[in-house]
Amino acid sequence: MRFKTSVRNIQTFSKLTASLSSLGKVAWLRLDDDTVRFTIIPETGTQVWASLSIDSIFEDYTIQSAAPNNTINLELPLPPLHRALKSAINASSASIRLTKKDGMPILSLTIITNTVSSGNSAHGFLNAAAGNQDPFGENGAFREESLDAGREREAVVTQDIPVRVLTADSVEGIHEPRVREPDAHIILPSLIQLKAISDRFTKLAMSTTTAAKAGSGNSSVPKLELAGNMHGSLKLSISTDALNIESVWTGLTNPELDPGQVADGEEGLEDHPSTKLRARGPDAWAKVRIDGRDWGRVLSVGRLGGRVIACFADEHALILYVYLANYEDGADESVLTYYISSFSA
Incomplete structure (x- = not known):
């Protein structure tokens, strides 16, 4: 069983999980070759059946299982997922994969953020002057130094969301409510x-x-x-x-x-x-x-x-x-x- 994808639109995905988690804390997540489905069936209140095209939130989508259409069914806690996505709003990229930690299944969200570190070339000159050092070296000769300008640094953060992998039999009887034709x-x-x-x-x-x-x-x-x-x-x-x-x-x-x-x-x-x-x-x-x-x-x-x-x-x-x-x-x-x-x- 394998699932890995990059998040194409982090902001949209975060808004979606915020909306869903306000109606239920746990969702049934169904992944397959064609769609991503979130289902919330609370004991009382509104039911939600969300069917999303893969391209609407993901890219570089890879899924593999022994089930037809490579289907994977997960029980997913929504608040931890939303918190993780919220922290990734300003990330340069984010990816999700299904893996194990201590023998337990998890969705691992990896966030990559690029930050610019401050340079110290000007500080180097000022510090030398403060120490009464000749920045040009002895006898007026120039001392060559490397420019330590601001440079981009990459920060990688991984957040794990615990999930349950559900059998096909356990979700087979779940279906959308039957409602008569609307007036x-x-x-x-x-x-x-x-x-x-x-x-x-x-x-x-x-x-x-x-x-x-x-x-x-x-x-x-x-x-x-x-x-x-x-x-x-x-x-x-x-x-x-x-x-x-x-x-x-x-x-x-x-x-x-x-x-x-x-x-x-x-x-x-x-x-x-x-x-x-x-x-x-x-x-x-x-x-x-x-x-x-x-x-x-x-x-x-x-x-x-x-x-x-x-x-x-x-x-x-x-x-x-x-x-x-x-x-x-x-x-x-x-x-x-x-x-x-x-x-x-």
Whole structure:
């Protein structure tokens, strides 16, 4: 079993691990000849299924195993990986390899940083003058010396992240959640803006309910309601006994469905839930209720940029597809898929 690669885009990889580690501390990492997959399945909260093209974060990628497609499955702690990558932001290069230390499997991250050491040619002259030495030697003859100018030095740091190598049988039954066809799909506005407003709504709701909940011993977090329609609108709202606020975005895009991705093609498209919702007009919404704090952590993926499509299965689930920009034109697309269950009313 062998895995070794250079990190092509350290900053993007660091942002990705920061976003993922906010939702779960341990990930299932699946490596093979074609893709890199990160999966997070917490006991509660949002599931993440990230499928990345190799070229989006790696180069000089080498993998070998006895499994089909040279697949390697690892259980990976995300916080140590993120800390290691964060320390490599200013590195000139970084590489990762799967190896062993004291008989235990590890991912070894090697960081190379080039620094310029300060020269001392001027100091040499000043020091000689301070010591009342003639820098030109005896009888006015010049003494030749080497120039000790600043020179580049290479610093190498290696950080080890412990992992578990998983058998193919142990991960065979893991699959993405099955969700019915969405009632609405819409391209979200800036996630940074959406996160700021969502966090503000959650804090306001929590501040107005803290005193009342303290007396009853109920510390549940107020739920945000997120709704989308098929006429370019998105609505975010929260309601408690003390407040009722909402924010609405208009002029957004409802992407067209590909008949090739819908059962029965064009005929299936006519009977699709989103087609029926569109026919009901702009006042017809598909909505979900979600935990505000969990939603805020999901939106941290906004630091990666990219296009985000939200799919609403009314009163059931919200699925986000985050499409990352490709490092090279024509490269396979990288997509992070988030599955968020809706709370009942």
